[in-house]
Amino acid sequence: MSDQEERISETTRLGLEIVKEAEEDRLMTLSVGPQHPGSGHFRFTVKVDGDYIVDCDPDPGYVHRGEEKMCEYRNFIQNIPHLERPVIHDSSNITYSYSLAVEELVKIDVPRRAQFIRAIASELNRQVYTLYWLAIYGIFLGHSTMFMWPTGDRELLIDLLEALTGARVTHAYNIPGGVRNDIPYGFKDRCLRQVSYFEGRLKEYEDIFYNNPLLRQRTEGVAVLTKEDAIKLGVTGSVLRASGVPYDIRKAEPYDIYDEIDFNVQYMKTCDSFARAYVPLLDMRESCHIIRQLLDKMPESGEVRAKLQPNPKGPPGEAYRRVESGRGALGYYIVSDGTPRPYRVKISVGSFRNLLALPHLLVGSKLGDMPSVYWSLNYWPVEADR
Amino acid sequence: MTTPIEDFRFGPFVASVVWLLFWVLIIVTVIVLPLIFVILFYVPLPLVNGEVLTPYLFLSMMIDPTRTLPILNFLIYTEFFRVAVFPGFMYAALIAAATIFIERKFLARMQLRVGPSHAGREALGTGFEGLFQLVADGLKLVSKEIIIPAGADKPIFWAAPIAFVAAAAAVVCLIPVAPGWVVSNIDVGLIVAFAIFGFFPLIEVLFSWASNSKYPFIGGLRALHQLIAFEIPFILSALSVVILSGSLNLTEITYAQSSYWFILFLPISAFVFFMSSLAELERIPFDLPEAESEIVAGWLTETSGMIYGLIQLGTYVKLYALAALFVVLFLGGWMGPQIFPDQLGPPGEKPPLLQLLTLDGLYHGPTANAIFWFTAKTFLMIHLMLLIRGINPRIRIDILLHTGWYKLIVLSFINMFIALALIYGGVLGPGGLLTPN
Numbered sequence: 001m002s003d004q005e006e007r008i009s010e011t012t013r014l015g016l017e018i019v020k021e022a023e024e025d026r027l028m029t030l031s032v033g034p035q036h037p038g039s040g041h042f043r044f045t046v047k048v049d050g051d052y053i054v055d056c057d058p059d060p061g062y063v064h065r066g067e068e069k070m071c072e073y074r075n076f077i078q079n080i081p082h083l084e085r086p087v088i089h090d091s092s093n094i095t096y097s098y099s100l101a102v103e104e105l106v107k108i109d110v111p112r113r114a115q116f117i118r119a120i121a122s123e124l125n126r127q128v129y130t131l132y133w134l135a136i137y138g139i140f141l142g143h144s145t146m147f148m149w150p151t152g153d154r155e156l157l158i159d160l161l162e163a164l165t166g167a168r169v170t171h172a173y174n175i176p177g178g179v180r181n182d183i184p185y186g187f188k189d190r191c192l193r194q195v196s197y198f199e200g201r202l203k204e205y206e207d208i209f210y211n212n213p214l215l216r217q218r219t220e221g222v223a224v225l226t227k228e229d230a231i232k233l234g235v236t237g238s239v240l241r242a243s244g245v246p247y248d249i250r251k252a253e254p255y256d257i258y259d260e261i262d263f264n265v266q267y268m269k270t271c272d273s274f275a276r277a278y279v280p281l282l283d284m285r286e287s288c289h290i291i292r293q294l295l296d297k298m299p300e301s302g303e304v305r306a307k308l309q310p311n312p313k314g315p316p317g318e319a320y321r322r323v324e325s326g327r328g329a330l331g332y333y334i335v336s337d338g339t340p341r342p343y344r345v346k347i348s349v350g351s352f353r354n355l356l357a358l359p360h361l362l363v364g365s366k367l368g369d370m371p372s373v374y375w376s377l378n379y380w381p382v383e384a385d386r
Numbered sequence: 387m388t389t390p391i392e393d394f395r396f397g398p399f400v401a402s403v404v405w406l407l408f409w410v411l412i413i414v415t416v417i418v419l420p421l422i423f424v425i426l427f428y429v430p431l432p433l434v435n436g437e438v439l440t441p442y443l444f445l446s447m448m449i450d451p452t453r454t455l456p457i458l459n460f461l462i463y464t465e466f467f468r469v470a471v472f473p474g475f476m477y478a479a480l481i482a483a484a485t486i487f488i489e490r491k492f493l494a495r496m497q498l499r500v501g502p503s504h505a506g507r508e509a510l511g512t513g514f515e516g517l518f519q520l521v522a523d524g525l526k527l528v529s530k531e532i533i534i535p536a537g538a539d540k541p542i543f544w545a546a547p548i549a550f551v552a553a554a555a556a557v558v559c560l561i562p563v564a565p566g567w568v569v570s571n572i573d574v575g576l577i578v579a580f581a582i583f584g585f586f587p588l589i590e591v592l593f594s595w596a597s598n599s600k601y602p603f604i605g606g607l608r609a610l611h612q613l614i615a616f617e618i619p620f621i622l623s624a625l626s627v628v629i630l631s632g633s634l635n636l637t638e639i640t641y642a643q644s645s646y647w648f649i650l651f652l653p654i655s656a657f658v659f660f661m662s663s664l665a666e667l668e669r670i671p672f673d674l675p676e677a678e679s680e681i682v683a684g685w686l687t688e689t690s691g692m693i694y695g696l697i698q699l700g701t702y703v704k705l706y707a708l709a710a711l712f713v714v715l716f717l718g719g720w721m722g723p724q725i726f727p728d729q730l731g732p733p734g735e736k737p738p739l740l741q742l743l744t745l746d747g748l749y750h751g752p753t754a755n756a757i758f759w760f761t762a763k764t765f766l767m768i769h770l771m772l773l774i775r776g777i778n779p780r781i782r783i784d785i786l787l788h789t790g791w792y793k794l795i796v797l798s799f800i801n802m803f804i805a806l807a808l809i810y811g812g813v814l815g816p817g818g819l820l821t822p823n
Contacts, residue, residue, distance in 0.1 A: 030600060143779040145777060
């Protein structure tokens with residue numbers, strides 16, 4: 001290389017560096033950190049160019065509790081109370097799939113009545129979780145009424161669950177072998193009344209929030225997650241169904257008595273932020289139908305809990321069972337070495353899968369859309385960290 | 387909740403009260419009184435009914451019922467009273483305080499909750515719970531430490547909140563509340579109001595820049611974009627009022643609506659003005675500069691203690707000013723049916739105590755009526771502005787700019803043409819069909 005060429009390449013390199021520096025100067029790095037009101041126990045850094053997000057780096061792990069390791073030091077029954085901590089608002093569902101997996105390992109037959117009660121508890125809990133999610137979605141968009149209404153209506157369902165299980169949020173109700181105790185006297189009527197009231201409220205939510213032109217303006221056509229991308233990224237739950245894939249574990253791999261229940265998988269084909277916000281509402285409505293059917297078909301009397309040894313153990317083996325939780329597929333992979341304690345427990349949660357779509361959706365969208373896109377992913381930080 | 391005092395004994399209690407009185411008296415005689423006399427030595431004293439108003443005379447006039455009315459009559463026509471109390475700052479601040487209370491209770495009822503329910507419950511009884519919440523909040527803000535971020539531009543950081551309140555109060559000075567009751571009745575009142583509103587984006591950008599932080603910076607830029615985008619429809623919508631009334635003086639605009647309100651002819655302008663004032667106020671759905679879930683608290687992120695309190699005070703005074711401006715421009719100002727009597731009590735000579743009770747010479751029926759209607763209309767407007775907050779989410783900056791620059795400007799132009807057509811069609815204006823003679 002001649003002297004002149006060297007000089008030219010050196011100049012080009014310097015020039016490129018200056019251009020790169022100028023480009024970097026345009027960008028501003030914002031930390032949407034663990035103490036940011038638009039987030040909770042979760043941090044992501046975004047780089048903004050003016051009002052557009054050009055880079056997003058999620059940083060979960062602030063509430064890692066080591067649930068999986070904790071499971072290895074407790075027996076199958078003792079694991080229940082701490083396993084529901086990641087999502088206390090959805091605690092019946094998060095223990096549901098654990099119970100199913102343990103039942104498969106230990107070879108327990110669950111009484112038919114217990115299967116119905118379990119399903120009722122998990123459907124009620126799905127609604128409690130979704131209402132909480134909806135309240136936060138409302139306040140993320142600056143809609144204070146939509147924060148107060150679901151939080152207030154959630155209390156009624158929580159009271160119902162309290163009558164059923166004895167605890168307001170951490171129920172520890174679904175256990176291997178059935179449920180902890182039978183339903184109280186008069187629960188059926190009370191539950192039906194509550195569900196009917198709640199269906200009326202869902203219509204009001206739709207009127208005041210989902211049909212608001214300002215909300216439609218800022219969420220429709222925003223952060224589109226196409227069907228192909230959704231399948232490639234492996235998102236689940238309402239996010240997947242909002243992208244036009246009618247996939248629901250309750251339908252695809254029916255567990256317990258869900259194959260006897262008649263319900264539709266709610267999905268939308270618009271794939272945008274609005275669809276992701278709207279599908280949970282449709283799910284809640286469908287859940288009301290399911291609860292009605294369950295109450296109708298439930299056997300009037302019978303066992304609610306299978307007889308177990310004090311320290312139940314099964315033959316060495318492995319089991320993987322999953323359920324549809326409020327945030328999507330929630331699976332437990334349990335390996336047993338023949339002792340009363342699991343050898344290894346792996347929790348596969350919907351939140352973490354949905355988090356993978358966050359950088360994909362945020363890059364290119366506007367800073368003002370950041371909270372609505374983030375929370376429309378139905379992401380629960382504590383569950384993702386486990 | 388009152389905590390019972392343990393070991394309460396009457397004797398020591400009386401002794402402590404006596405000691406307290408003793409020290410108060412000592413401090414008053416040794417420090418306060420000399421100070422007052424030093425000040426009085428330098429201050430020229432005013433004349434009331436030919437007498438020099440010394441403090442002694444003032445006290446004796448306040449105590450003697452026959453002489454109270456003249457001194458009150460003298461006081462309410464002073465400039466100080468106008469600026470500080472009645473059409474000026476204290477009236478606006480009182481309305482702002484009432485607004486905060488009503489907003490809290492009103493939104494609470496909308497959202498199926500009770501709102502503030504503790505402060506003032508024991509003092510005022512049921513029905514007025516939460517009336518002292520504002521006092522409690524104010525005391526809390528005053529007692530908090532003011533934290534100035536490292537690297538902040540201190541002079542601007544201190545000056546901006548004060549400038550914010552001052553600018554909001556300056557608009558209040560221009561509002562005519564009743565015939566003759568306006569702090570500064572100037573011929574270009576409307577233009578001055580818009581000029582003062584032009585200060586707010588400047589203050590916000592300066593403050594956010596002075597905070598030396600990222601979130602205030604973004605908030606300040608958003609405020610700048612938003613306020614400039616809505617300034618133009620704001621002014622244009624008021625311009626059609628000027629076309630109809632033929633005056634920029636706010637008092638004359640009010641008089642021009644003595645037989646009809648301009649909202650009847652200019653509904654689109656009124657709508658545009660209302661939307662623009664919401665944007666000026668940075669209230670939901672236009673609270674982008676303070677969007678909490680996106681940029682923490684926007685340009686208010688680094689405020690703390692009384693700096694935040696001052697900005698909130700300024701915001702609510704501004705809310706009053708904008709609602710009052712809407713009332714003056716579109717809802718006929720103080721005009722309304724006469725519901726107050728011309729005189730309180732029986733006519734003719736009255737004993738002095740009755741004179742004091744019926745405010746003889748002070749009370750003026752039409753003025754009381756004007757104040758009542760003006761306040762009622764302003765509260766109605768404030769309520770409408772609050773109602774929006776309960777049912778709408780925040781909008782995005784690009785939709786906001788699109789609304790401001792395209793839709794509202796076009797709408798205000800349409801109504802301006804309607805106003806011109808009304809003038810040239812001979813319906814309104816000088817010698818028009820509907821013009822009062």
